[in-house]
Amino acid sequence: MKKSLNLFTFILVVFVVSVSLTLSATGFAGPFDEDSTITIPKATEQEEPAAAKPEESSEAVVADDEIVSEPEDEPENELTPVLPTDEEDNVSDEPVASAPEEKDSNSKILPGYEDEKISIDGDNYCGQFAMTSVFRGLGIDMDAQDIYKASNPRGIFTSPPIIVDHLNKNGVKAQQRHNCSIEDIAKKIDDGKPVIVLVDSGDGTPHWVNIYGYTRDDSGKITSVRMRDSYWGTRSGHEMDIDEFTQAWQKPLGDTFLGKMLGYKNLMIDINGSSSGTPFATATEDNMASGVNEVVTGWNSRDWGQFAGGASKLILGLPGTVISMSSRIPSVLGNSMTGWGKDRMNQGGIGNTILGGAAVAGGSVLQAGGWLVNQVGNASSSVAKTIGNGIKSLFGR
């Protein structure tokens, strides 16, 4: 008995060391690196987004004297800073979103979002920008800076539960959903509601955008989506090709190591969803991210209820984190094995078929085992999350 426990301890130690080395390795591209966060560029360092297309309806926000004037032939949807203007304070006369309007026969664009004037200064406000866009589109007068101060004053990554929580607390019922489809987005827009989604803005940097429109081709296939966000659509709506969007939405953390480890995929904040709450499938990620968010935000704003809730989530979430993260390694390995096995099988021949079949079978077993262990980790994290939220509520949060 003691021998097996020693072996178990040894395996754990080896695992810890390997995880530590991986995470601290030079060149490791963390998804929340500040170096790669969404930064609103200064006027002098503007870059044209790869997929930006000039839009006839684009309209520049009136900027202050720091803005370099644009050449007339410049694409109107080019990335430019959005800076505070006097007339933008407490904007409340913007159109309220309702039923979608059809820009042309194949486009559905929710009214009220295209030319919202959202003023933010600084960097890393994508979650707050997307929330502001939704609030204003729904007729709720909110300022991005106030949302920022309330939900993420240190400018770190805004976790999905923080967005859901902030929307719920300010009168917009929201639900976090995973593994959604493009048609799920279209259905919400058909119902007159925008959605906030998490996409990869490049190099594995997660980025929140507000989707409020889409276009179909003659065969009914969705060809593009329309969005407001703090990177591409700062001044007016940005049209993104569906292939580019699908890729960015499927892997919001790109192909980085942590992107493969974490389970965020096709994540959607469903506005006016059927119920509020966070899903079980990513309970560990949500618990970790919101715990860190709440500890940092609570400390920064001296809100001890929020701090205690976040700390409880992190401390009680220790086992769930260890179990879930451990389960991702066999899952990733299994996925690679299955892909390799399928390639071998496609090459034909008896040898390849046997080898490929064995790899597919072994990979599937690894994936199934990883999934099962992950559920245990998620269950443990869910308990930690519930207790953390309960502690927050004791402080009236």
Add this chain to the structure above:
Amino acid sequence: MGFFPALLAAYTIFAFLFQTIAVGFIAQDSRCLRHRLIWALFTLITGPVGILIYMFKGRKHV
């Protein structure tokens, strides 16, 4: 590495370290009364709660 990824990475590493030390301690503890494997498993699943209960209920106190 920025502030948030450093914090998240540090937390993940700390989580593994804590669990390793906690389970390792129970595995090697000469004062363990009985059911060593169950205590180790309990601590692996419940973390700080498990090790705390073990300290009070799972050890010989002389």
